[in-house]
Amino acid sequence: MEDRDDARIEERRMLQESVERFVARGYDFAQRRAALAEPDGFSRKHWRTFAEMGWLALGLPEACGGLGDDMDQALLAEALGQAMPAEPWLANVALCAPLLANAGSAAHLAMAEAIAAGESFAALAAFEVQGRHDAFDVTTQAEPRGAAQWVLDGSKTLVLGGGCADVLLVLARTEGTRRDRQGLTLFAVPASARGVSVQALPTYDGRQTATGTLRRVLVADDTRIGPVGAAWPMVQAAIDRATVMACAEAVGAMTRAFALTREYVMTRQQFGRPLSANQVIRHQLVDLFVSIEQARAITEAAAATLQADDATRMRAVSCAKAFVSTAGRALGEDAVQLHGAVGMTDEMEVGHCYKRLAAHANLFGDADWHLARLDALESAAPASA
Known part of the structure; x- marks a missing residue:
């Protein structure tokens, strides 16, 4: 059992490293901007690469050509999230393909398999x-x-x-x-x-x-x-899965925004010394780092409940989304503030990070909506003896 766990840890480490290498070499900021300028608003070349790497099948059932599990898909989402991909990975692989795969019919499994192979798009x-x-x-x-x-x-x-x-x-x-x-x-x-x-x-x-x-x-x-x-129970479960993967993507964007900000304050000179020499800024960086670790932990906890009963899953998902929506947006705002006004220009990557995190705050329900869902779940829970 221990050997099997060690093997899974090693497999996930290799997956994370392979995605991070791709992001660094094949999907840097300039390539993201080029993808956004494509007629479709994303790069079909990148989409084919995702399919060839097996990323469109990750986390899906074996019956439709899938591999890996929910935690693998969340790991991919976080690593890929550092590139803030323009490609509709979230809509297809985290939302529609699982919904089709769980429908049970051969025809719908075939549709999910076509998505996993990069041959079809669904919404x-x-x-x-x-x-x-x-x-x-x-x-x-x-x-x-x-x-x-x-x-x-x-x-x-x-x-x-x-x-x-x-x-x-x-x-x-x-x-x-x-x-x-x-x-x-x-x-x-x-x-x-x-x-x-x-x-x-x-x-x-x-x-x-x-x-x-x-x-x-x-x-x-x-x-x-x-x-x-x-249809509602299976649609709700699919939206919850996509919400977790969106949170994982946001953790990736938070990680990238933090790295850019740390580098900036360590190199930007003011009055003959780097901004990072200011103790207040160093403390602010620590707070940002802690918020990323908290967001990652609560997202991983939510991913671990995707196969649990409805109430358990919904609680974990709403806890994660409420936290990551708030923490992600706050981190994006702080990152831009530490860059100054230049941080909001289209030429600066940190501004793109902020926009992704601000948009994520409302995607699949904002923090207030998820807190209200948590309250409804607690109200509906049977009273303990």
Whole structure:
């Protein structure tokens, strides 16, 4: 048993080193800016490299060509997060592929396998404007047409990776009222289907998102993912997984911002001595370092619960997101402040770190939303004897 644990530790160390080497040599700041300038808003060459390295399959079930586990995927997310990738890794590998893989059907496993091979892109179209962070707040309707078809109508926002998606995983209401968690059904809708309109919208941190509109979209019943009216538990679990991986990415961005800031204050001269000679700044650097270690620890703890029961997973995920959202944004602000006004220019990498961390603070629910979810979970827990 001990030998097996040692082997896993060594495998993870090798994985981390391989990703860090790629980031240092193949995805530096200049290459990130070049990727953002591509027509798709990311580099398809980098995406093919991710697939060749096996990173698009990491953390997925073996049934769809996956390898490794949740902790491996989190480790990849953190190491890759130092590059603040423009590629839709989070939308595809951390969100859509696990959702498809857990659906159970051979067709959906094949879709997940295509994502893992870098051959297809998918995007989850769940969130709507009126729901804000509540993905279950759905007005998009799916009505049966005969015995084997459905008609979808509605609008979606924050469709992460939607601009390049071949398939939209659309969460629609088949029964119930707007905020019911029951009565939600998931459909795999081709982005090219008649009546589907997708408008790509890059976010300020370089991610690609989109709005989606469905007008009388006719789909076959075999596009349905899972049972009718019972999609919310699996969608919620998929969003929780993506939230953990987003936290791991943020830890990577925090690590990069800290390294840039430490280097800057050690070399920037003021009144004939480096900024780091100021004791207050040295103390500030220590505080930033501690916040990174805390963020890493709470994220790893959340990743370890992804296969646990719903309540355990949700508590751990919300604890992690609430902490990392707050700590990450604060670290980004301090890093920019220590660089001075130049830190917010597009030519400075630390400004990109700040934008990524500021955007992460709201992605998949801000700190207030997750604290409210924690409060609801505690209120719903049975009282101890």
